Amino acid sequence: MKLKSILSILLCILITFHYQSSSQSVNPTNKEIVHNFLKEFSDTLSVRLDTSNHKNIYLKIIPNLLSDFIESIVINKLSNKGFKFFLSNCDSCNTLQISVNHFKIEYKRVWSERPTNRIVRGVELDIITLLKNSDASVVSINFKKSFSDTLTFNDIDVVERDGTPFTAPRPKEPENFLKKYFEPIVVIGSTALAILLFFTIRSK
Structure with a gap:
């Protein structure tokens, strides 16, 4: 009974450590960040359009990596505020010509004396819009927005889970003794203890 208790405690400790070391990032994804930018951009457009007497909009987006994403968010946000969109220009339409001047996602290593x-x-994100x-x-x-935070290399897979165009080149990851040697040992140790505990219980 004593051996089983010790093995159970050790197993719980190892599983808890492994779960914490591999837990997902709480940071927003790249797509979520851009989505928030575009919601704010849509609100900016709404304020400017409210000064006009016309609610009819002809939307023209210069092709870019975010074209479909921009179109979806802008139409959704402005439609909820009473604006109507047309597939072609009309005499009573305000024309929105949207162009992405700059869009960039990048990762930079945090340099220190020790590997990190x-x-x-x-x-x-930098967007230029012509309101005709x-x-x-x-x-x-003109709409410019930027965001910055700190991640780990493990977080990149999580924040890039939506794929292109919300990805960026990754910096080279430094050699990490803990990740390279200790984490695999934890996984193997957890498995071995689970097997040992299973057969110990069965033998009783």
Whole structure:
């Protein structure tokens, strides 16, 4: 009975450690960050469009990596505020011409005297919009947004789970003794203890 108790405690400790070391990132994904940017961008457009007497919109997006994503969010947000979208231009339409001037996701290693698995993530978005009113006047709307936080190399797979275009080149990961040797030992040890505990219980 004593041996089983000791083995059970050791197994719980190893499983807990392994779970904590492999737990998912709580950081927002790259897609979620860009989505929040575009929601704020849509709110900016709404404020500018509210100064016009017309609610009819002809949306023109210059092709880019985020074209479909921008179109979906802008139409959804503005439609909820009473704006109507047309597939072609009309006499009563305000034309929104949206162009992504700059979009970047990057990871930079945190340099220190000792090897570290910490990296700094940066996300930048710069959008230029031309608002052509039905009275032929043109207004330029510039929207710039950036975000930065600190991740680990293990977090990259999580924050990039939505795939292209929400990915970026990865910096080279430093050699880490704990990750290279100790974590595999923990996994093997947990498995061995589970097997040992199973046969110990059966033998009783």
